[in-house]
Amino acid sequence: MIFADLLRSRRRHQLTADDLAALEASVSGLRSLPARTTMISRDEPVRTSTYLMEGFMCRYMDDQKGDRQLVAVHVAGDFVDLHGFPLGYLDHDLATLTACQVAQVPHAALDGLMVTRPNLTKLLWFSTLLDAAMHREWIFRLGRLDAIARVSHFICEIETKLRAVGRSDGSSFHLPMTQADLGETCGITAVHMNRMLRELKDRQLMTIRRNQVDIINPAGLAELGEFDPSYLFLDNTG
Amino acid sequence: MIFADLLRSRRRHQLTADDLAALEASVSGLRSLPARTTMISRDEPVRTSTYLMEGFMCRYMDDQKGDRQLVAVHVAGDFVDLHGFPLGYLDHDLATLTACQVAQVPHAALDGLMVTRPNLTKLLWFSTLLDAAMHREWIFRLGRLDAIARVSHFICEIETKLRAVGRSDGSSFHLPMTQADLGETCGITAVHMNRMLRELKDRQLMTIRRNQVDIINPAGLAELGEFDPSYLFLDNTG
DNA sequence: CGCTGTCTTGAGGACGGTCAATGTTCGTGG
DNA sequence: CCACGAACATTGACCGTCCTCAAGACAGCG
Numbered sequence: 001m002i003f004a005d006l007l008r009s010r011r012r013h014q015l016t017a018d019d020l021a022a023l024e025a026s027v028s029g030l031r032s033l034p035a036r037t038t039m040i041s042r043d044e045p046v047r048t049s050t051y052l053m054e055g056f057m058c059r060y061m062d063d064q065k066g067d068r069q070l071v072a073v074h075v076a077g078d079f080v081d082l083h084g085f086p087l088g089y090l091d092h093d094l095a096t097l098t099a100c101q102v103a104q105v106p107h108a109a110l111d112g113l114m115v116t117r118p119n120l121t122k123l124l125w126f127s128t129l130l131d132a133a134m135h136r137e138w139i140f141r142l143g144r145l146d147a148i149a150r151v152s153h154f155i156c157e158i159e160t161k162l163r164a165v166g167r168s169d170g171s172s173f174h175l176p177m178t179q180a181d182l183g184e185t186c187g188i189t190a191v192h193m194n195r196m197l198r199e200l201k202d203r204q205l206m207t208i209r210r211n212q213v214d215i216i217n218p219a220g221l222a223e224l225g226e227f228d229p230s231y232l233f234l235d236n237t238g
Numbered sequence: 239m240i241f242a243d244l245l246r247s248r249r250r251h252q253l254t255a256d257d258l259a260a261l262e263a264s265v266s267g268l269r270s271l272p273a274r275t276t277m278i279s280r281d282e283p284v285r286t287s288t289y290l291m292e293g294f295m296c297r298y299m300d301d302q303k304g305d306r307q308l309v310a311v312h313v314a315g316d317f318v319d320l321h322g323f324p325l326g327y328l329d330h331d332l333a334t335l336t337a338c339q340v341a342q343v344p345h346a347a348l349d350g351l352m353v354t355r356p357n358l359t360k361l362l363w364f365s366t367l368l369d370a371a372m373h374r375e376w377i378f379r380l381g382r383l384d385a386i387a388r389v390s391h392f393i394c395e396i397e398t399k400l401r402a403v404g405r406s407d408g409s410s411f412h413l414p415m416t417q418a419d420l421g422e423t424c425g426i427t428a429v430h431m432n433r434m435l436r437e438l439k440d441r442q443l444m445t446i447r448r449n450q451v452d453i454i455n456p457a458g459l460a461e462l463g464e465f466d467p468s469y470l471f472l473d474n475t476g
Numbered sequence: 477c478g479c480t481g482t483c484t485t486g487a488g489g490a491c492g493g494t495c496a497a498t499g500t501t502c503g504t505g506g
Numbered sequence: 507c508c509a510c511g512a513a514c515a516t517t518g519a520c521c522g523t524c525c526t527c528a529a530g531a532c533a534g535c536g
Contacts, residue, residue: 042468043468059374061374061375061378061382063378063382063383063464064464067382069377069378069381069382071374071377071378083367083370083371086360086361086363086364086367087364087367087368087371087471091371091374091375091468091469091471092374111356111360114356114359114360115356118349118352118353118359121352121356121359122324122349122352123324125324125363125366126324126325128363128366128367128370129321129324129325129366129370131370132321132366132367132369132370132373133321133325133329135370135373135374135376135377136297136299136309136329136330136373137299137329138373138377139307139309139373139376139377139380140299140301140307140309142377142380142381142425143307143380143422143424143425144299144301144305144307144425145301146523146524147523147524178481178482178483179482179483180482184381186381187380187381187382188524188525189524189525189526190482190483191483191484191485191524191525191526191527192523192524192525194483194484194485195484195485195524198484210533226301226302230281230329231329233325233329384491384492385491385492416513416514416515417514417515417516418514426492426493427492427493427494428514428515429492429493429494429495429515429516429517430491430492430493432515432516432517433492433516433517435515436516448501
């Protein structure tokens with residue numbers, strides 16, 4: 001069952017068995033990718049899209065000095081570059097954080113599905129717009145929150161996403177990102193990220209140690225990060 | 239010709255006369271909206287989508303203190319809330335900046351188009367992903383650029399968008415945003431925005447006066463703002 | 477057991493925020 | 507045509523958050 005986590009906790013019930021079977025039939029291959037590897041570079045034409053079955057990936061852009069800005073962090077169940085199907089190329093790089101298992105779907109097959117399966121098409125469209133909604137929240141985070149609130153917000157977001165696909169129990173989960181990665185996500189330096197994480201620990205909100213996140217006070221963390229999960233379009237709000 | 243500016247300079251040639259006719263036939267009504275009015279509030283269900291024929295609109299989110307963060311600025315030719323069609327509700331507010339002329343398309347009609355017109359569907363999907371690409375660039379801008387570069391980048395973006403629909407000659411255009419609006423776009427205060435605009439003038443890069451932007455040194459402005467228009471997916475790059 | 481990447485901590489400085497006062501523009505109505 | 511008020515723009519002084527630079531501690535891995 002390749003697409004076991006696709007749209008899980010998010011309208012998955014609208015995916016009929018037929019649609020799922022058609023999607024699975026469109027898969028051209030499964031691949032294993034090593035950790036910390038750039039899979040697609042910006043501007044290169046793409047002819048397949050990638051579904052992430054297991055692992056963590058991220059999308060990022062570079063500035064003139066070569067510093068990165070992450071624009072998305074992906075977990076199991078995400079169609080990481082489905083937007084490349086209508087767009088034709090990516091405006092950013094796509095890389096793995098951990099070793100990953102992915103399934104690839106040729107765009108030619110997706111064109112076929114668009115003709116015969118409007119319901120599936122609309123759900124795939126929905127999934128790309130979910131990413132856009134997260135982008136908007138990231139804009140909000142960078143534009144309106146200070147450093148400690150940004151970190152809190154991001155941790156709440158990633159926890160909620162992981163919980164939606166059964167990878168978090170609500171308080172504890174694996175997050176394979178260094179403090180430098182987190183800084184590149186939140187628009188602050190690694191040094192300042194370190195200080196913010198210390199402060200979150202001091203305030204008894206959460207700890208990170210060896211890629212393991214423990215949320216001590218979920219409500220307090222969400223409050224500090226002004227986190228409201230409605231932009232994640234979950235079936236069961238909360 | 240309602241959709242004269244739809245996807246203009248961006249794959250409009252892929253829109254067949256048939257597709258355009260079908261889209262126009264789906265329009266349920268034209269409306270005039272007054273300036274500075276909230277048209278859709280977040281979380282309320284939406285049953286139609288709005289195409290902007292003339293004027294400026296924006297999308298924004300509020301923080302706990304009530305301060306705004308703009309997440310998009312829309313110009314003629316934009317389908318401002320087409321993402322509401324697959325999503326079902328908006329995760330942000332949608333408001334006019336100027337008086338606007340809009341056309342409304344019921345989602346029920348779009349469902350019909352999805353069944354019969356995969357080519358049109360893919361182009362509409364594309365247009366929502368264009369917004370997502372701009373979101374990513376906004377994340378980059380807020381996360382990696384300092385204040386003056388953010389302003390430069392935004393001005394380059396809006397100029398390019400306006401030029402694509404014939405509303406800018408490349409150096410001079412109308413931009414109905416106050417310095418407070420620009421601050422809410424770039425994640426800085428109105429006071430600091432004022433200082434940055436003065437510096438851009440002092441550096442002989444651009445001026446703004448009474449909503450009129452004059453770009454004195456386009457190359458210099460793009461350089462300062464690290465602006466590369468490839469994320470706008472224009473037909474003629476450059 | 478040493479190398480490398482990651483984390484931690486400190487000191488000093490710059491960028492942008494806050495607060496507050498003043499100037500300018502423009503629409504409205506007398 | 508002028509008076510008025512409201513919104514917008516401008517400027518200055520002060521301050522805090524976060525950055526920069528630098529050194530050292532720690533952990534994982536060959």
